[in-house]
Amino acid sequence: xxxxxxxxxxxxTTFFELPDFxxxxxxxxxxxxxxxxRGPWTDVEKWANALEIGDAHADTANYKYFSLQAVDLVRDAxxxxxxxxxxxxxxxxxxxxxGQQGKARVIETSWRLSTSPIDVSVYRYCGQSQxxxxxxxxxxxxxxxxxxxxxxxxxGTIEIPSWFNAGDRAIAEKLVAGKEVVQRHYPTVVKTTxxxxxxxxxxxxxxxxxxxxxxxxxxxxxxxxxxxxxxxxVQEDSEYNAxxxxxxxxxxxGGDNFDENFYGNADQxxxxxxxxxxxx
Numbered sequence: 001x002x003x004x005x006x007x008x009x010x011x012x013t014t015f016f017e018l019p020d021f022x023x024x025x026x027x028x029x030x031x032x033x034x035x036x037x038r039g040p041w042t043d044v045e046k047w048a049n050a051l052e053i054g055d056a057h058a059d060t061a062n063y064k065y066f067s068l069q070a071v072d073l074v075r076d077a078x079x080x081x082x083x084x085x086x087x088x089x090x091x092x093x094x095x096x097x098x099g100q101q102g103k104a105r106v107i108e109t110s111w112r113l114s115t116s117p118i119d120v121s122v123y124r125y126c127g128q129s130q131x132x133x134x135x136x137x138x139x140x141x142x143x144x145x146x147x148x149x150x151x152x153x154x155x156g157t158i159e160i161p162s163w164f165n166a167g168d169r170a171i172a173e174k175l176v177a178g179k180e181v182v183q184r185h186y187p188t189v190v191k192t193t194x195x196x197x198x199x200x201x202x203x204x205x206x207x208x209x210x211x212x213x214x215x216x217x218x219x220x221x222x223x224x225x226x227x228x229x230x231x232x233x234v235q236e237d238s239e240y241n242a243x244x245x246x247x248x249x250x251x252x253x254g255g256d257n258f259d260e261n262f263y264g265n266a267d268q269x270x271x272x273x274x275x276x277x278x279x280x
């Protein structure tokens with residue numbers, strides 16, 4: 001424990017930190033740090049009352065993950081007083097009922113954007129009009145018959161039906177050339193949260209669509225979240241570290257749209273159009 005440093009209105013001026021210093025550790029639970037200060041009652045009281053529950057510990061080098069959990073003031077005999085400060089690396093949650101573990105204090109958050117390749121069927125180029133656009137059903141029927149030995153000339157050349165429209169023929173030529181898929185890339189955003197021990201709630205629901213007005217998008221850098229119209233949460237990995245802190249890694253993949261019946265909507269208004277297994 002470092003010697004008190006003189007500072008106006010705090011330890012080292014009219015009162016000092018006492019040597020009865022407690023640091024209690026337990027396996028996979030929060031670490032508790034207790035510090036005691038004594039001096040003239042009016043000075044100790046004024047200083048202690050200015051502290052806020054949840055304040056980070058002043059010694060960030062040694063107690064980076066600790067925040068103030070409780071302040072106990074005792075007026076001793078005569079004009080003196082004692083302030084006992086209790087810090088933990090579990091954070092504080094004033095809404096938690098007695099016996100519940102407190103909410104973990106977030107130490108820092110980082111974001112990362114990456115892209116991943118995906119193979120998309122050439123059939124995705126087929127349009128909606130059966131007359132003007134390439135028609136998937138027609139092309140697939142012909143392609144299946146090619147695999148069955150039909151539409152194959154004696155020299156091995158694959159024949160494209162003369163009655164195909166221009167769109168059908170364009171897709172068919174790609175299939176004949178062996179180009180059945182095209183590579184595209186989708187964006188992925190990864191959020192890494194470092195926090196103290198305690199309850200650490202993820203942002204949004206896994207396997208749900210994240211809308212622009214909810215979930216992680218309010219915290220994600222706009223230039224990252226703007227890479228896609230909608231996002232689907234696909235990862236939640238948590239790790240409990242040896243120093244009592246936690247690391248939570250979450251990721252979302254972006255796209256123009258995701259099937260609402262399969263993934264629903266994960267914003268605060270609840271699920272919209274999501275099918276649950278065994279209900280159709």
